[in-house]
Amino acid sequence: MSDYAKALGARLRAIRQQQGLSLQGVEEKSGGRWKAVVVGSYERGDRAVTVARLNELAEFYRVPIAELLPGDGPGRHEGASKVVIDLERLEQLPGDELGAVQRFARSIQQQRGDYNGRVLSIRADDLRTLAIVFDVSPAGLIEKLTEWNVLVATPIRP
Structure with a gap:
């Protein structure tokens, strides 16, 4: 079993568990479309999942397919990301x-006491909240x- 298959399985398991579903719960909620034994084998990395099936699983969980993929994608290791908003353009x-973004940015500035007025770094937690x-x-x-052309810097991954 490859490291990637293990990592993919771990992402699948994490998404399922975040939704409060057991393997049996997935089978029941899907009306039998997703068998518990099959989903479990994907999660263990014992069985390869095709891109088409992965897309169907993403639709079932109602998440973007990228959320199911392992690595430094959205929602993972966001402390390594940096998003900088141009406040002048935003206003x-x-x-x-x-x-909503303007009010949120002002709120962050107020909390941090950061009134340079030009740019604002958005932290991972702020990004998730917004x-x-x-x-989305x-x-x-x-x-x-x-x-909207308000980013100065896009996410930087190490």
């Missing part, structure tokens, strides 16, 4: 969605911030 942009507001993953939020 100039109109829109209801941006209003992602919840937008009902941290990676999805970074995509939104990129679309």
Whole structure:
């Protein structure tokens, strides 16, 4: 069994457990589409999972497929990530969605006593919290911030 298969299995198990599901619970919730023995074998790394099946499993768990993949993807090791927002650009942009980011950024500045007014580093916990507001993953939020052209620096991975 490869290290990657073990790591993939660990991610699958972590997502299932985060959703409060046992292997039997997965089988029941899926109406038998996902057999407990099959999901368990994926989680142990004993059985290879195709990309198509992995995508179906991601849809079943209602998570982006990237969340199931091992490594330094979204939601993992985010302490190593750095997201820097251009506050001047952020304040100039109109829109209801941006209003939430603007208020959140002001709140972070206030908590930190950081009023340089130009940029704001968003920590991993802040990123996760704001992602919840937008009902997206941290990676999805970074995509939104990129679309809005308010990022100075994108996540840096060691």
